Amino acid sequence: MKEQIQEILEEARRSIPSCESDKDLEELRIKYLGKKSSLSDLLSKIGTVPKEERPQMGALLNKTKKEIAQLIEQKKLKLHEKADASRALGLDVTMPGRPLPVGAKHPLYQIWEEIEDIFINLGFEVAEGPEIESEYYNFDALNTPSWHPARNPQDTFYLKGGKLLRTQTSPMQIRVMEKFKPPIKIISTGRCYRVDKMDPSHLPVFHQVEALLVDEGITMSDMKGELDSFIKRIFSADTRSRFRPHFFPFTEPSAEIDILCINCKGEGCKLCKNSGWLEMGGAGMVDPAVLEEVGYDPEKYTGYAFGLGIERIAMLRYGISDIRKLVTNDLRILKQFQ
């Protein structure tokens, strides 16, 4: 029996590699491994073998079957490779390659990172703070008078228990100044909240970046220069900014920042409502009362602060006209920002 097995194996070793097609190979598989194959036949006759040789013979049969199965498998792969290769002869390079996924950061967060990086390069440190704030940090310490309309529940979200959601990132300025001595050169970034109905230009949840620099001898020129270099980096080198007198409780003098319309460069267009300028945010020299509140000597130290809306910057950069597009999370939008 041993010789017979050996013979079958030898034959298989010769015939399988020389086989040319899947069909022929399948025939060979049936011949060697099928139910009616000579190996199966031998297996059924194992009872005729002397008892002491039986296990040995069984093992040999199994081993042989395994090897033949392996040979067939290898040949199959080879035949397929050939098929692939022959297809390659008529290679179609326009057919898609194996797709590897590419996702995207949300456009708002892409701009947020870019803003952070610009300020980091300008030497600012990044501070984050709580969104759930006390009235003290959000209003009192920032010199907001008790009659100021921003304190109204029509404008500010109050929580059960008395706290509120910060309406700006400025409370972080107070927290940092309380903790550290000048020089201070930080930006604070993050989510802010105001009670606003959602419409094309308002969301109750938005993001701000605010810069604060306090040291000896800081002037309004420093503020204009630093803001300008930021504006030029985030938009383009020919973008200019201007300051208009305004009122904020925590800065004096206070100003609103306009930039030259990035669309029409001042000519007047739909984006800037024909004014040639786009409103960007607020700025000013830190009010001495704010410095005093955190224990700085306002005679010795001066500083500036300016705040910008991240959604606003993202909308201008990408040409998005409805702020709500930034919270729909529609893949048809997100896929544009890969």
Add this chain to the structure above:
Amino acid sequence: MKISYNWLKELVPTQLNIDEFCEKLTMFGLEVEEVVQPGKKLENIVIGKVVSVEKHPNADKLSLCKVDVGGDESLSIICGAPNVVKDILVPVAMIGAKLGDFEIKKAKLRGVESFGMICSEKELGVSDDHSGIMIIKQDFEPGTPFADAMGINDNIIEVEVTPNRPDLLGMIGVAREVAVMLNTEYEHPEIAFEESEVQTKDEISVIIEDAEKCPRYCARMVKGITVQHSPEWMQRKLVASGLRPINNIVDVTNYVLLEYGQPLHAFDYTKIKDKTIVVRTAKDKEKMMLLDDTELKLHSNNLLIADTEHPLALAGIMGGLDSSINDNTKDVVIECAYFDPRNIRASALEYGLQTDSSNRFERGMDPNGLIEVIDRAAQLIQLTGGGEISSGVVDCYPHKIEPKILTLRVSRANSILNAKMSVDEVKNYLNNFEFSTKKTSEDTFEVTIPTLRPDIEREIDIIEELARCYGYNNVESHFWINRIDNKQKRTVVRLTKNHLISLGFFEVNNMSFASPDDLDVLKIPENDFRRKVVEFANPMGEQFSIMRSTLIPDLLKNADLNLSYKFENFKLFELNRIYLKEREDTFAEPTYLTGVIVGKFDPFYWKEEQRATSFYDVKGIVESVFSKIHCSKNITYKVSNQPYYEEDSAADIFLDEKKIGSCGIMKDDVLKSFEIEALVLLFDIDLSNIIPLYNEKAIRFTEIVKYPPVLRDIAVIAPSDIEVGEIEQEIKSVDPNIIKDVQLFDVYTGKQIKQGCRSLAFNITFQSETSTLTDKYVDKLFDNIVNKLSLEHQIELRQE
């Protein structure tokens, strides 16, 4: 440059020990590169007195000496030198002394024992003399350490002189600098000698033909000298500074070079034709033979010192062979000149001759310091070689180079340094530098800069000198950075986001508001931490009445929306804060990372059938995030019973012992509440606990193991209730130092496998850091693994 500390102390008194001194010097701007103690090499070498000398019984040329080295008994030493005699003092290297790499041991020479060695000057590195043993002429007690006796117990300080400071290339310049540093005085050598009646100008004349290349040339004469060895003190200082003694005339020029930094040259008077020195440029193709036997072919840019016929020296670089001092020289002309640095640099570069002399001239010497230097040289030549010094210096100096006068504003200096130096303080510093000052207003000085400092050209150069005096470390530091910055969080957030994006995720941005219904739909139990919600006093309607305490509902709404736009397979994540009420008025805002995988995990590919998504897909994502932010080691997984997952399809994630999130397949009925019919996998992780662990500075390189790993597979039949993680741990625990990795590569359940069991196959990597593993050793470990699994866990090796 090498500075002998002993020599320096002769010029500037200081009590500082060598370490303190070097520290100060470095901080003052003269960086100390190395300090060498030559005496250290001479340990166990002492002065011995030869008490008796006898012939060696078995060798003609050897003597058997008894030497008194201060101990109770004289040492027996065998010596081969011809000049050993009774009663002389000699250096003795005792047993244990080291001469270079050679250690002195007890030795037997031709049958007689010797207990040390009497040394020659060469053996001690004192000179090249190896003709016999060194005989010490001064009187010392036997036993005195040789280094002490010879004054070699010195510290040789190697300093880096910056290229702008030629004045520091001599000991006196260094002493001047050190005196400023220590706010003390320093001494010039005392120069006094008698001049003969012979007038120098009658003996030698100097003609400068090119005053631009040689603005000043001085000459002096010493007649009737003897060329011989220079005295020991001079030789010692030369050696200490790295120069080799030659004869007294050469040694004096070198010695004065070390003292003043100013190169000198000495000519044999008889070789100067017509008693005339002409400083001129070379004729084209003129030839000259240098001291080192090389012949140069010159051209018109090379400056020469010549007589009326022949070149005597290549100016400022090297002397000529013909006019050099030899043993028979009687009358010497000393040259001390100032050459244009640019010309010297060009010629030295052209001929590749970087000499001690050219190195100094090309940095710029002091044109107004020449007389003191030439007088010093004349004095020392007379001292070491006798003779008579002719009267006066022939000084050819057509256009005097005047010191620069600069204006210094004290307020300017203070504002640049943010210092508060007073006017007097500034004046004191400047005068220490030998800058003379004239106060011209309350704030300004007119400062005269001596010509030895070519580096001081502008006010700001003076301010730099003041800064050094004031002390760089006394300048207040005014800092901005690294107090507040949230870099750690920023890094983790950005790494995580970028990683997920490259895996095909899209980031979403949802507002922070939520409705309490969302928590009910997720079946979150009443006692869950997410039920401690932050409620508004003035909500914008029921839909927005709380701050969200989980990001999951928003992501499911985003998924639903995008399914409705016919996207079938996609991945979304949000990384944002959630809001929790801790007590009545304290709140927490932890940062969460939550994501969903909707539909199929793999993108559609025309060549293959799209694979069904499984729990292990979401687990793979989670694992890769953790490994990206370096916390995989602390993470473990246990079966989750969060109510929004399908049964047996989710894991809770633990950071050490703390539960920080979960991942798994979402329950159908939960999804239905969001109108989702697709398969959704979820992960939801609190990053707040992980962020503080991130430390990029903890990454350290480990040397690659140079011994090859051995790979073995093991296939086992294990009861299904034993987790793979546990089996992996068990395998590793057999020898954690050698078993580096255990990787699952096959799982199988089926007919052939016993009920309630599964077949698992692992790939095991064995590797040692200290040796190549033998098959035998790995076999043993493998057996240990098999035994451990079978004895402790009823896990059996799978039989083929």
